[in-house]
Amino acid sequence: METKEPLVQESLSHGQKEKLTFAEYMKSLGPGTIVAAGIIGPGTVTTASVAGATYGYQTVWILVLACIIAYFYQEPALRITVYKNMTIMEGVRRHISPWGAAFLFLTILVGVIAFQAGNFIGAGLAMNFFVPGVSISVWACILAVLALVISWVGVYRIMENIMTAAVVSMALAFVITAFSSGPDLGQLVTEGFSLTIPGGDIWLVAALVATTLPPNIVLALSVFTKKRNSGKTRLDGGHEKKLKLARFDLGINSAILALITVGIVIAAGTVIFPTGQVIASAADMAVQLTPLLGRYAGILFALGLFAAGFTSGLYQISLQPSFLNDAFGWEDDARAVRSKLIMILAALSPVVIIFLFGSAPIQLVITAQALNGVALPIVAVFVLVLLNKKAFLGDKVNSRKQNISFGAITCIVVILGLQVLLRLFGVI
Known part of the structure; x- marks a missing residue:
């Protein structure tokens, strides 16, 4: 059921503005x-590491641009959620197509099952750096169960605090590593x-660009924004006012996302690129930083990798109940049996995959990538349709300028989706 703010609060937006x-x-x-914590997973750390090790500083501007695109891609979700107290998934089900919402949920779930193994293996690699006596697979399973326990509690404030601590630790770890590597600032700016x-x-x-634009980030931001505006965490x-504050939150964290990814590129570009060494994974980066900058650099990078992998896994587990309930029109009750079962599936299916295959089998990853390639543009188109439904948003529908800007973003994600599919089928 939609809720409305008291009229006295809304009247402030038509005269004096709240300071x-x-x-x-x-x-x-x-x-x-x-x-932001969910976006920065082992895949993002690896992509940024490889980019820096292969091309030096030349990809810095691309990542800054990608984070700007990510901001404008997510911002409309705030408008829909704040004004209608409804998630994007609910909006798709109610105002576009129940089948469309079900398709989005199932597509995202397959991606979660495939990529969760990578999240926990990445975190396990980092823990193995500190405690080599425990295997990566065992660490991955321990961390998956720990993430399930945290998600099981289902308290938004706990999740928020954990993710905030993780983002701060990633920022410190990767930025300190970047600047301790001694980059040439003039070269950094010019290149x-x-x-x-x-x-x-x-x-x-x-x-x-794709590494900052997973298909579910718009859906996820609307879920967490709705949770934040309910119960004890509700903003006055x-x-x-709520929209302005939500945009501030998104802007700050988009900047932090840029800071972290650029920090990884700088470290790799300064230390690894001149040596010509090949980086194939984030774990390689941590190992190769150690002899070149000293063990403390490897420790910092491993801490960042752990935070990236664990928080991405935790983020995916915690989202699935809301996605499930919103997609099928059920009450968003984290204590319901269906919610607990979907959390168990998102947390423990990677454990089964890790024990059976050691990592996510290539066919499962390919299937998930193909579905992500389809889901990303579909989500963007659904959001664009919702933003132009006057019966839904009233006078808050997109202006011409907003349609042009979000239409450009939609074109970008359609190209990204096609690129994923063409690569998977060997066309490019």
């Missing part, structure tokens, strides 16, 4: 932090923002 305090801005941080495509590889640009004020 926001520093404390209110700080209190608003949360949903964007969780999504990093040269706006050239390294080696003419347009698909590298697509890969770097009318819709306009």
Whole structure:
């Protein structure tokens, strides 16, 4: 059931504007932090590491651009969620197609099952760096169970605090590693923002943008924004104030996302690129930093990798009950049996995969990538349709300028989706 704010709160948006305090801005941080922590997984760390090790600083501008695109891709979710107190998945089910919502849920679930193994193996690799006596597979399973326990509690504030701590630790770990590597700042500026495509590889640009645009981030941001605006975590004020604070939260965390990914590129570009060594994974990066910068650098990078893998796994587990309930029109009750079962599936199916295959089998990963390639543009189109439904958003529908900007973003994600599919089928 949709809820409405008291009219006295809304009246402020039609006259004097509410002045926001520093404390209110700080209190608003949360949903964007969780999504940023979810985006930065072992795959993102690996992609940024490989880019820096292969091309030096030349990809810095691409990652900054990717994070800007990610902000504008997610921002409309805030408008829909704040004004209608409804998640994107609910909006798709109610105002576009129940079948469309079901398809999105099942597509995302397959991706979660496939990529969760990678999240926990990445975190397990980091823990194995500190405690080599315990195998990577055992660490991955321990961490998957721990993430399930945290998700099982189902308290939004606990999740928010864990993710905030993880994002701060990743930022510190990767940024300190980057600047302790001693980059040439002049070269960083001239090469990093040269706006050239390294080696003419347009698909590298697509890969770097794609790593900041998983298909479910818009859906996830709307879920966590709705949770934040309910219960004890509810922000005071009318819709306009809440939207402004939500945009601040998203903007700050998009900047932190850029800071972390660029930090990884700088470290790899400074230390690994001049040596010509090949980086195939984030674990390789941690190992190769150790003899070149000292063990502390390897420790910092491993800590960042652990935070990236564990929080991405935790993020995916915690999201599935809301996605399930919103897609099929059920009450979003984290204590319901269906919610617990979907959390168990998202947490323990990777454990089974790890024990059976040692990692996610290639066919499962390919299937998940193909579905992600389809889901990303479909989500963007669904959001664009919702933003233009006057019967749904009233006078808050997209303006012409907003349609042009989000239409451009939609074109970008359609190209990314096609790129994934064409690569999988060997066309490019």
